[in-house]
Amino acid sequence: MTDKELRKAKKDELIEMLYFLRKEVDELKEENTALRAKLLIGESVPGKDNEQI
């Protein structure tokens, strides 16, 4: 998106952008939480390889 397009963007377009950004942030947050959990499990099991991480 160019600066001009951003300047001309309407309220509903800006909210749509925020909606998709928020959705992506939420998904990334969930993915991050899952990966953190896996990492913790790997650290707590002795002798287990951390190859999945």
Next chain:
Amino acid sequence: MNRFNSLEDIPSADQFKRELNRIRYKKGFFKTLKSTVSSLAVTAAAAIILSEVFLPVVRVTGSSMEPVLSNSQIVLCNKFRTAERGDIIALYYNKKLLLKRVIAVAGDTIDIDENGAVKLNGEILDEPYVSVQALGECDIEFPYTVKKNRWFVMGDNRELSVDSRYSAFGCVPDENILGVVEFRLLPFDQPHFLEDAGG
């Protein structure tokens, strides 16, 4: 200090989605409203232009055309048809718009007796649209020949109508004719085509 310092300060995806739907519904509503209003405006403008240029709408005032046309009825005129004998026409007289029936055209000779019976070119005229024959307001001499580009008109209510029988009114010149009355718009409970009403 910024108002939004963490992700928790920002509305959730569901809130954004709801707000987006609300804005789009509102936008759609106003778009529909705008298109409806503009369609109505265009239709009204077209109707006014059509009425002014091609088919003028005239309100009947007075009782000179009874029983075919009564006071307050609304009729539609055709500007592009040349009037013939027997047609009802809308005409301007002293800046007023009147409705009268064409009885004779240029070159015709007309004679009306004291009982109101009309003779056109030597033959008695059959007038089913007239309820009571009468000579009415008449000060012209008969037989009377209609001059070029003139129309001899009379109201169907022969007793009350002031028309071409009266010298101050006279025959109607071409340029004073607005159009031929073709159709009755109102009231709905009476025949719309004047032929069906005995006109």
